[in-house]
Amino acid sequence: MRNVKPLWSRYGLPAGVALGALDMWCQTLFRKTPFGTLSHDKPDWASLKPLEEVMPITYPTPDHVLTFDRLSSVFLSGTTHAENQPCHLKLADPTVPLRRNLPLYGEPARLYCPAGVYEITKSPDGSDSFTINSQNCVHCKTCDIKDPEQNITWTPPEGGGGPIYAGM
Ligand code: SF4
Structure with a gap:
């Protein structure tokens, strides 16, 4: 299968x-x-396209029968991390998410992360703030691979924490 996508992209x-x-x-x-x-x-x-070249995707609200919200799925993964450990998701430059990725790409980490780890929230003064909920991370490493500025590095968390997926 490895040649299919390169051939598709080229021809x-x-x-x-x-x-x-x-x-x-x-x-x-x-x-x-x-x-x-x-x-x-x-x-x-x-390969990430800037905001002006894409259309937003509106997903239907999860029905909790066949489709589920991200945090419900994180719960099912059995993910646990020690609460007092240092954040294992390292930003080379902490200003990049709000200074560059938010205006240019709509901060894609909040969209591609399957566990809802990255959030843009409004501060009381109306300014945006970038939050990392590292305790939800399911260790897929998408953020390390996909961040358009290569600003995020995934590192192993302390204590062997992470998803358990007991039913798989
Ligand atoms: S490794 Fe995966 S789950 Fe963890 S923060 Fe990055 S994208 Fe989210």
């Missing part, structure tokens, strides 16, 4: 998918492919 949907199918059949039948191993032309964080 568009119809040709990319057709070439992806050819690539996978060659891998299956001959254990080799004429494409070799293709790479993406840019890192994931560099």
Whole structure:
């Protein structure tokens, strides 16, 4: 599967998918492919589009039968962290979220983080503030990979805390 998305990005949907199918059949039948191993032309964080190039997505309200809000799902993951440990999500420059990411991208961390760790809240004086609820982190490392300024570094939390996923 590894060549499918690079082929899709290079040649568009119809040709990319057709070439992806050819690539996978060659891998299956001959254990080799004429494409070799293709790479993406840019890192994931560099592919984020600024606000003016995108339309906001409005998701339906969770019905708690088939769809659930993020914090309910974090609860089901069994995530726990010692409350008094230092934040394991490090910002190289703490001003980047509000100074650059909020006006340019709408602060994407609050959207892509599956655990609702990052929040933009209003202070009593009306100014924005950036909050990190590190105790909710499920350790997917998306923020480390996707932050457009590469400003966030995920580090292992103290004490082996994190999700347990007892039902999986
Ligand atoms: S590692 Fe995943 S869950 Fe944790 S803060 Fe980053 S995006 Fe959120």
